[in-house]
Structures are given as C-alpha cells and as structure tokens.
Amino acid sequence: MLLITCPVTRTDELVAERRIRSVVNHPTHIALAVECPSCGSVHVYRTGRRWEAARAAAAGQAARPAAELTHA
Numbered sequence: 001m002l003l004i005t006c007p008v009t010r011t012d013e014l015v016a017e018r019r020i021r022s023v024v025n026h027p028t029h030i031a032l033a034v035e036c037p038s039c040g041s042v043h044v045y046r047t048g049r050r051w052e053a054a055r056a057a058a059a060g061q062a063a064r065p066a067a068e069l070t071h072a
C-alpha cells in the first residue's frame with residue numbers, strides 16, 4: 001500500500017499496488033505513476049533523498065511519464 005495526497009482534491013488516499021501504473025528508476029529518484037482513487041486521473045510521485053537537490057534537472061523528465069516507459 002502507498003499513501004498519496006491527491007493534488008486535485010487535496011485528500012490523502014491509501015492506494016493499492018495494482019493502481020501503480022509504472023515505476024521508473026532515475027539516478028536521482030524513483031518516479032511512480034499512480035492511478036488516483038480520489039479523482040481518477042494518474043499522478044506522478046517521486047521518491048528518493050536526492051530528489052530535492054535534483055528537482056530542477058528532473059522536472060523536464062517528470063512531465064513526460066509516457067516517454068520514460070520506453071527506457072524502463
């Protein structure tokens with residue numbers, strides 16, 4: 001299970017693994033594309049302690065989750 005905060009409804013949602021659409025491993029973080037049970041759309045969440053330092057560099061990649069799948 002995974003706890004996310006929906007950026008649309010601002011509610012905390014407990015999400016099952018089957019709702020994770022993709023997991024993309026980057027050098028600086030891991031990007032999770034999650035189907036949101038609250039609003040129904042897919043949100044991308046990032047994990048990893050180096051994320052804050054690499055935010056600027058990773059922003060462009062995070063905006064294209066579909067393209068990242070081809071490299072998974």
Ligand SMILES: [Zn+2]
Nearest residue numbers: 006008036039
């Ligand atoms: Zn949502």
